[in-house]
Amino acid sequence: MNVVVPRFSYLIIFGLFALTCCSNKQSYEFDIGAGDSGIALRQFALQANIEIIFNSGDLEGISTNSVRGKMHPNVALDKMLKNTGLHYKKESQSNVYAIVRK
Amino acid sequence: MKNTGNRSDLSDTAREQTAAEWIVKHEYGLTAEQQDEFLDWLTEDPKNRQAYITQSWAWGEIDRLAGLQKTDHAPVNSNLFDEIEIKPFYRKHAITMSIGIVAMAASLLLFIGLFIFENTKQTPQTKESTSVVFNRIEKQQFDDGSSAILNRGAVVSVEYTAEIRLVQLLKGEASFNIEEDINRPFIVEVKGVHVRAVGTQFNVKLSDESVDVIVTEGVVAVSMQNTDNAGVGESILEAHHRANIEIQGESMDVSVGVIEEVELAEELQWHPVLLEFDNASLIEIIAELNTRNEIEIIIADPSLESIRISSVIWSDNVVGFVGLLDSYFNIDAKQLDPQTIVLDNQK
Numbered sequence: 001m002n003v004v005v006p007r008f009s010y011l012i013i014f015g016l017f018a019l020t021c022c023s024n025k026q027s028y029e030f031d032i033g034a035g036d037s038g039i040a041l042r043q044f045a046l047q048a049n050i051e052i053i054f055n056s057g058d059l060e061g062i063s064t065n066s067v068r069g070k071m072h073p074n075v076a077l078d079k080m081l082k083n084t085g086l087h088y089k090k091e092s093q094s095n096v097y098a099i100v101r102k
Numbered sequence: 103m104k105n106t107g108n109r110s111d112l113s114d115t116a117r118e119q120t121a122a123e124w125i126v127k128h129e130y131g132l133t134a135e136q137q138d139e140f141l142d143w144l145t146e147d148p149k150n151r152q153a154y155i156t157q158s159w160a161w162g163e164i165d166r167l168a169g170l171q172k173t174d175h176a177p178v179n180s181n182l183f184d185e186i187e188i189k190p191f192y193r194k195h196a197i198t199m200s201i202g203i204v205a206m207a208a209s210l211l212l213f214i215g216l217f218i219f220e221n222t223k224q225t226p227q228t229k230e231s232t233s234v235v236f237n238r239i240e241k242q243q244f245d246d247g248s249s250a251i252l253n254r255g256a257v258v259s260v261e262y263t264a265e266i267r268l269v270q271l272l273k274g275e276a277s278f279n280i281e282e283d284i285n286r287p288f289i290v291e292v293k294g295v296h297v298r299a300v301g302t303q304f305n306v307k308l309s310d311e312s313v314d315v316i317v318t319e320g321v322v323a324v325s326m327q328n329t330d331n332a333g334v335g336e337s338i339l340e341a342h343h344r345a346n347i348e349i350q351g352e353s354m355d356v357s358v359g360v361i362e363e364v365e366l367a368e369e370l371q372w373h374p375v376l377l378e379f380d381n382a383s384l385i386e387i388i389a390e391l392n393t394r395n396e397i398e399i400i401i402a403d404p405s406l407e408s409i410r411i412s413s414v415i416w417s418d419n420v421v422g423f424v425g426l427l428d429s430y431f432n433i434d435a436k437q438l439d440p441q442t443i444v445l446d447n448q449k
Contacts, residue, residue: 038412042378045414049376053426056381091325091429095424096415098430 030076040080048073054099062086067099073097074097115152121153141263154441239374239418244269248288253307253372253397254418262286267345275307277373280320291327293349296324303371304339315339315346316361316369342366372396374418384409387423388445395420402446406433 028048037059038075045052050073066079077097079086089098114176119257145149184429217380245262252258256274267283272290280288282301290297292313299307302320306313315324317339324345325336337356339345342363348355361369371394385407388399388444394417401407415423424443427433434448 038380042380042412042414046376046378050141051376051413051415051419051422051428053411053413053415055431056412059412062315089430091426096419096425096426099431 027070027072028076029070030067032064032067032076035063037062037064037084037086037099040064044073044076045097048076050097051096053096058088058101059099062100064066113368114149117147117149117153121150168449184437193407195344236392238416238421239372241374246283248287249279251277251373253277257355271308275305275372277303277305277318277370279303292326295347295349295354296323296325296327298325311349313349314344315347316344316366317341318366324356342355369391373414377413377415379411379413379415382409382411382425384411384445385412387413391417391420391423394418397441397443399424399443399445400438402444406445409433 005038030047032043032047034040038054039055041052041059041064044067051100062084064084064086064090067076067079074090076081081087081099086099086102089100091098092098107409112266113415117355120143126134127140153319218437236422237254237311239254240256242250242258244250244260244267246267250258251268253275256276257272258276259270259272261268261270265286267286267288269278269288269290271290272427275288277297278288280299280302283417284300288299290299290304292308295313297304299320302322304320304322305316305318307315315322319341321341322339323336323345335354335356337345337358339354339358342361343358344361345358347357351370375394376389379390385401388401392398397420399420411431413423420443424435428435428443428448432448434446436444436446438444
């Protein structure tokens with residue numbers, strides 16, 4: 001059985017897979033005001049339809065920044081948590097964002 | 103209601119061989135003439151359809167074993183092919199697919215590499231579980247806009263043609279949300295029972311000896327297919343009705359009754375929902391997850407019960423949630439048996 005394979009075709013296939021992998025950066029429309037971090041972070045999760053978890057005690061008395069517009073959840077969280085003493089970790093397997101104190 | 107049918111003259115082996123040949127023809131695309139011939143063969147005897155489903159499913163399993171699906175990466179084991187009676191198809195297919203498999207394997211390696219690279223900053227990983235009760239619940243979207251939610255362990259086979267939208271429930275439980283199409287009925291076939299719907303929502307659960315159908319919206323018709331592939335003893339089910347169908351060989355007994363709102367909610371509690379907890383105690387969250395899943399999470403150390411957590415999490419993401427407790431709340435999560443997780447203080 002003769003199979004004619006165009007040169008570089010596999011590179012194209014690999015490239016498409018890589019593009020698919022790296023372009024998995026879905027953006028969402030956010031509209032969250034500055035204020036109580038617990039409320040704002042749950043709003044963030046619901047607006048992006050993603051999962052989030054945090055220790056309520058750790059976030060007590062901390063306010064997060066406002067974020068508005070269409071962006072990737074990571075970018076939105078970076079803006080919300082900037083200069084708050086909080087940061088996030090995203091679990092690769094469960095795809096859940098955990099918010100923790102620095 | 104009972105229905106019995108005659109046995110077909112065609113031997114099972116010959117039937118399986120023909121089914122395998124049709125699968126090969128489908129792989130290369132059917133002409134209009136072949137399409138008619140195929141439908142004639144399919145409707146000639148219900149066992150033909152069953153043989154076709156079984157062979158299609160077997161091919162799907164081989165695909166999975168060959169690592170062609172995204173969720174499983176089992177290595178190719180050519181001995182597995184020998185155990186199945188439709189060897190000619192697999193040998194023929196193996197030649198044409200070998201180059202594709204090499205390309206796919208290399209692409210997967212690239213994909214995994216990029217994935218690891220993207221996640222190098224991440225810390226603890228959740229614990230893996232081999233038990234099906236810990237899997238996430240699958241949502242499947244069909245080409246016509248209809249959709250299905252597959253409960254853990256459910257297996258379906260989908261066959262859409264110009265005349266019919268056929269989904270075989272081979273195992274487990276699934277809920278269907280159907281887009282109306284008066285020219286193409288949507289049928290769920292389960293152990294010879296046909297559940298026919300037009301623009302409706304319903305749940306079908308297959309147990310060892312029975313099929314349970316619950317209608318949440320619209321109307322469905324439940325019937326048993328006889329050897330002429332005609333619906334026999336059709337029962338019409340309206341919304342908030344359930345039918346329990348006891349299958350005895352090639353006959354069935356159907357009992358139909360009303361299902362109350364509370365019972366309906368309980369029956370469909372396995373559907374994933376996004377749960378929101380605001381400063382809730384761990385014991386409250388665990389109770390909610392236990393109610394919505396076929397698992398039991400036990401808190402071994404009472405001091406953990408009052409830990410306050412805020413979270414937005416899918417109700418079927420038990421493994422994800424427990425993994426986070428392990429990673430960020432100093433809680434040790436251990437799987438005690440196939441359906442039980444024990445939470446304890448990290449030593």
